[in-house]
Amino acid sequence: MPSTRRLWLTQCAGLAIFADLAAAQQHAQQAARSGQPFETLDPDEAREIDALASQMVPSTDGPGAHEAGVVYFIDRALSTFDSPLRDSYRTGLAGVQAKRTEMFPGSASIAALPANQQIELIRAIENTEFFELLRTHTLYGLLGNPSYGGNRDHIGWKLIGFDDRHVFQAPFGYYDDPANGGAW
């Protein structure tokens, strides 16, 4: 089966064994208990990443990346299975900050920019590796298994209509439902 799914990963990162996964999930639980939500990101970095992710999947029409806790997923990924990507985040984020200063002199932070300027800023970095990395993490954080700290309250799954269950029965969709036979 052809797939583009793992291409980015195999080129840029791709590092984990099951011990890492257990660590990631344990980390998520410990963080929730301790009230110290971030292990790798500092609060400023977390705020900036949250601001970027929140424009990628905004909350204007309903819950988005922010409510799904994407930044918590990213922190956990960087603390566990994607720890080799920490430097990519640090340098990538520094690049975005440089772009922000260039585009919006005098601005204090990404999070402090008005929404239209945040959008302009992301447009300006769309072709960077960091954008691809952040987009990949944002979407895994939105739509991946909630045990990694993202997809809170199944916000991502509810958005697309996905339901994680162990048993389904036919009919599965509209077109295999005999009740709709011939109607289409």
Place this chain on the structure above:
Amino acid sequence: MSGASFRPSDPVDFLVIGAGAAGGVMAKELSTAGFRVVVLEQGPYWTEKDYRHDEIQYTYLPGLTNDPKIQPITHRRNDSEQAKPVKAVEYGRQVGGGSVHFTANYWRFHESDFHERSQFGAVAGADLADWPIQYGDLEPYYTKAEYELGISGLAGANPFEGPRSKPYPLPPMPVKSSGALFERAAKKLGLHPFPAPMAILSQPYQGRAACAHCGFCESFGCEMGAKSSTLVSVIPMAERTGRCEIRPDSYVRKIETDAHGRATGAVYFDARRREVFQRAKAVVLCANGAETARLLLLSRSKRFPAGLANSSGLVGKNLMWDMGGEAMGLFEHPLNEYKSIQVTRVLHDYYRADPKRGFYGGGGIDARFDYYPAGFALHAMPPDAPKWGLEYKKMLSESFNHTLTLLGHTSSLPQPRSSISLDPDFKDAWGLAAMRVTYDFHPDDVATMKWILSKQFEILEAAGAKKTWTTGIALESMLPSRHLMGTCRMGNDPATSVVDRNSRAHDVPNLVIADGSNFVTSGRQQPTATIQALAYRAADLAMQAARRGELG
């Protein structure tokens, strides 16, 4: 896990390398016939309780497959390029191998697949050849595989299939919306869609429960044992004999030979990376179409300086690829494709190669669920969707459950320039030469993918898609290849093949090689049924040879 326990210094009757689709079959056949068997598997011994519904673990991370962090792979398109690290091939790395995480499509080859060279003629840049066996030689073994493993399907529904001696043991799985749309459209076009033959239980079978339609098949291990992997079917049968020991976490570095050029066993690293030499009267290599070739090349010695079983120079050559494009269509009503198995309908109308088309090749098409949530959001959205923002979010929410994917499964030509070799620069975590993949499409492979893709779009339009798109057919988007075929091809002439018609190495009389590497041609992808039929046949013939005293 249970079964026998053998001392490495005690020569067992058969040492099987690889506990996957082929190795699992070998273990069961040989041990139930009374032979003493050790199976070395480089991956761990997981079972149903270890598997989860977790897209991150099984698609973002290596999950059930080879991990390039410990086993780097390099790829180059041709000899003049410098090979770069990338996960170019992927295989199941655990007891059960790829049969654990595969989609479970279970197509037999057609009669024509075994003599395409005679039918079609030569193809420039490729070494298209006839198989030394015919469909009829494999038919009893296809049937045996279907019954021992548990395959669901409808006999006679595919008008292009070769004759079969028995119907499927289980009825087809219930149709999904993708299958219903596909079937109606294909029939409208005068085509012949049929229920997909799947290695998934539609009803309880041999003590295993029927599929509950949870939807996590492709890339995942089945949590209820309804996918008919060797892990849940034949491997337990092998262990119950008390004559078969499955040794997980055992990574083979060399097959050893004696002064007469006969295999004497294999040296492997155990879980603690200690070297162990397991002695055996005969060796059966089932490590998949990529690792089998690599291990033979790693097993070079004074007597076999080019690698074991490689007097032809063809070990590793003629690597064939996992091929075919995706056509996606958006529909008015929800399909809810995430429910139940990946594929319920297939067609083989465009399967045969026809010289009149001007290029070699053909393909099958299936209707399927091909992307889990994050994968869909990242890679499968319509091209007019922005990559992020409010409009992206809106289109994502409207398309995930409304998208139908038609996947092409097309021929891949055997090209001498396509190969598995040893990388001169990169090493794995055990210090062995890394696998180097040299591969690029043959122009006819590209022409076939495009032609089949045009048929996929015709079907989507006949089905009433509101919008259609493709994820493309660039080689970069087809890494890694998961169908690994052709690197120890079967043939009657030791100068032009690695194994004989019985899957025994021409050069080493007590070495059997039985997996995707035996393939002379690629069929139309979906190689598992043929890998397993070949394994059943090779086991049968190896046991006959052993009883004649040829192997011991």
